[in-house]
Amino acid sequence: MRKRTSLAFGLILLLSFFDPDPYRSEIYATAALYALLALGLNVIVGFAGLLHLGYAALFAVGAYTYALLNLRLGWPFWLGLPASGAAAALAGVLLGLPAIRVRGDYLAIVTLGFGEIIRVVVTNLEGWTGGPNGLMGIDHPSVGPVHFGVDSKPYYALLMVLIAFTAAACSRLKHSRVGLAWAAVRENELAASCLGMNARQLKLLALGIGGWVAGLAGCVFAAKQGTITPDSFDFIVSVMVLAMVILGGLGSVPGVILGAVVLSVVPELLREFTQYRMLLLGLIMLLLMRWRPQGLLGPASALFRRVREPAA
Amino acid sequence: MSAGDLFLQQVLNGLTLGFVYALIALGYTMVYGIIQLINFAHGEVFMVGAYAGLTVLLMIGGQGSAAGLVAALGAAAVVCLLLGLAIERVAYRPLRSAPKLSALISAIGVSFILQNAVMLVYGAQDRYVPAALPASGWKFGAVTVTPMQAVIFGVSIALMVGLQALVYGTRLGRNMRATAQDPLAARLMGISVERVIASTFAIGSALAGIGGVLFGTYYSTINFHDGYLTGLKAFTAAVLGGIGNVPGALLGGVLLGLLEGLAAGYLSAQWKNVVAFAVLVLVLLLRPRGLLGERVAERA
Numbered sequence: 371m372r373k374r375t376s377l378a379f380g381l382i383l384l385l386s387f388f389d390p391d392p393y394r395s396e397i398y399a400t401a402a403l404y405a406l407l408a409l410g411l412n413v414i415v416g417f418a419g420l421l422h423l424g425y426a427a428l429f430a431v432g433a434y435t436y437a438l439l440n441l442r443l444g445w446p447f448w449l450g451l452p453a454s455g456a457a458a459a460l461a462g463v464l465l466g467l468p469a470i471r472v473r474g475d476y477l478a479i480v481t482l483g484f485g486e487i488i489r490v491v492v493t494n495l496e497g498w499t500g501g502p503n504g505l506m507g508i509d510h511p512s513v514g515p516v517h518f519g520v521d522s523k524p525y526y527a528l529l530m531v532l533i534a535f536t537a538a539a540c541s542r543l544k545h546s547r548v549g550l551a552w553a554a555v556r557e558n559e560l561a562a563s564c565l566g567m568n569a570r571q572l573k574l575l576a577l578g579i580g581g582w583v584a585g586l587a588g589c590v591f592a593a594k595q596g597t598i599t600p601d602s603f604d605f606i607v608s609v610m611v612l613a614m615v616i617l618g619g620l621g622s623v624p625g626v627i628l629g630a631v632v633l634s635v636v637p638e639l640l641r642e643f644t645q646y647r648m649l650l651l652g653l654i655m656l657l658l659m660r661w662r663p664q665g666l667l668g669p670a671s672a673l674f675r676r677v678r679e680p681a682a
Numbered sequence: 683m684s685a686g687d688l689f690l691q692q693v694l695n696g697l698t699l700g701f702v703y704a705l706i707a708l709g710y711t712m713v714y715g716i717i718q719l720i721n722f723a724h725g726e727v728f729m730v731g732a733y734a735g736l737t738v739l740l741m742i743g744g745q746g747s748a749a750g751l752v753a754a755l756g757a758a759a760v761v762c763l764l765l766g767l768a769i770e771r772v773a774y775r776p777l778r779s780a781p782k783l784s785a786l787i788s789a790i791g792v793s794f795i796l797q798n799a800v801m802l803v804y805g806a807q808d809r810y811v812p813a814a815l816p817a818s819g820w821k822f823g824a825v826t827v828t829p830m831q832a833v834i835f836g837v838s839i840a841l842m843v844g845l846q847a848l849v850y851g852t853r854l855g856r857n858m859r860a861t862a863q864d865p866l867a868a869r870l871m872g873i874s875v876e877r878v879i880a881s882t883f884a885i886g887s888a889l890a891g892i893g894g895v896l897f898g899t900y901y902s903t904i905n906f907h908d909g910y911l912t913g914l915k916a917f918t919a920a921v922l923g924g925i926g927n928v929p930g931a932l933l934g935g936v937l938l939g940l941l942e943g944l945a946a947g948y949l950s951a952q953w954k955n956v957v958a959f960a961v962l963v964l965v966l967l968l969r970p971r972g973l974l975g976e977r978v979a980e981r982a
Binding site: 493 | 967
């Protein structure tokens with residue numbers, strides 16, 4: 371199964387990379403960006419079991435970090451990339467410090483609140499962020515003499531490299547001591563604490579790692595677009611990434627990548643029905659959850675406390 | 683207008699908005715109280731109610747007809763009641779024993795469906811809602827209360843008193859409280875838990891629909907996007923007052939409305955939403971049970 375999955379992934383990757391159509395290449399790059407975001411959010415929601423609804427804010431921190439470093443200090447992309455990751459990781463941890471005092475649905479709402487606050491603050495700090503008009507003229511990256519420009523191919527390749535590293539790291543992390551500790555805290559925090567695990571540190575670590583990945587994605591996004599506005603970091607982005615993670619299967623690394631691909635490609639396939647696109651997407655989400663509530667590649671899991679069921 | 687008058691006028695505007703929030707908050711609070719589920723599609727039910735009211739007002743035509751408003755309120759209540767039942771049946775009931783997050787995704791799916799269905803039927807632009815009541819109001823000193831504001835206060839208070847009576851004075855209400863305490867025990871006592879849950883969705887949705895009509899006629903424009911933000915604020919109100927608590931929803935709604943009205947008057951309209959979310963975050967962190975709540979945030 372594992373072999374077949376990776377083979378299929380490789381084949382799709384190869385085919386997509388040699389696709390000459392610029393419109394489809396753009397879709398691949400978008401899907402790859404979402405896949406990277408989904409991998410990061412999966413660490414927070416899937417591994418550590420923290421329902422985070424403000425992930426787009428961390429993505430925004432990454433994008434604005436690179437944009438400001440580049441526009442104000444002239445930093446090149448390759449320096450901006452780790453800086454964006456670090457800034458978003460820091461933001462994830464700092465916002466997490468107060469937020470992890472509450473759990474479950476309440477944590478979801480606190481993170482949602484932080485996400486909205488960050489977006490409104492970015493919109494209103496016009497002197498720094500350009501307000502609703504955003505920031506323009508952000509440098510595209512270059513490798514030696516090759517300039518990335520506006521073509522989506524090189525970004526797609528870059529994102530693939532980042533995804534490969536992140537996915538490999540996540541898979542190893544999942545089965546490491548830390549990964550097992552996350553699983554323990556997620557399934558039963560009290561028991562895990564009694565066994566000497568520091569739930570607080572473990573949760574902050576997950577938020578930091580998830581933030582780092584969101585920061586990298588934000589930096590690539592800003593460099594690719596050249597222009598960023600607060601609209602790109604709407605609540606709907608957090609929701610879509612979370613939907614990808616859940617749809618693909620919480621905690622499953624290939625699963626969340628598949629989820630990201632499905633949810634970014636399906637709306638494009640439905641482009642013919644422009645008007646009905648989002649309606650159909652909603653319908654697909656609804657039906658998929660009825661058919662496979664644990665996600666496409668997820669195991670049946672008791673990750674989150676089940677809704678209290680009336681005795682059967 | 684003097685500073686004191688401006689303050690009083692903003693308080694009145696905030697109170698009006700707060701009562702609408704409270705009506706929507708009731709739906710969140712009741713559903714959460716019974717099955718610990720945040721009904722993320724609830725804001726869209728409110729939005730559908732506003733559009734249902736618009737349709738009736740347009741059909742009746744003419745300005746300033748109180749009968750039109752009554753018809754719009756009634757129609758929206760019925761449409762949303764049925765919609766609430768349908769959402770529960772299609773999106774939540776099949777997932778009752780599935781992981782909790784699956785219900786979140788299907789709720790988001792329902793939100794997409796409702797938003798886009800309304801957009802397809804009514805268009806993406808803001809829709810003007812004809813005024814049902816005359817704009818001239820009663821003057822109290824320098825503050826003017828419009829008939830629409832009076833209707834909002836009256837209708838909301840009546841509905842909340844009615845709901846309180848239903849929860850504490852009827853068989854259905856008793857079953858609801860029993861289910862909220864312990865669904866298994868409630869079932870063993872012969873209560874049809876499924877029917878209680880469906881009734882809760884129906885009542886909450888009808889209240890949200892009525893809130894939608896009041897909101898639309900008060901602000902005179904509605905948009906298919908309105909459900910998300912208003913729903914979120916109503917949820918904030920529910921949490922602020924203490925989720926699962928009916929008087930808490932009123933208190934939370936009124937407080938949030940007041941804060942927003944004052945923020946809009948003294949800061950700026952852009953920062954208004956930050957106030958709402960900052961309140962939400964602070965309440966959850968400092969007093970997670972809400973002002974009147976008994977439930978603890980340590981669940982899940």
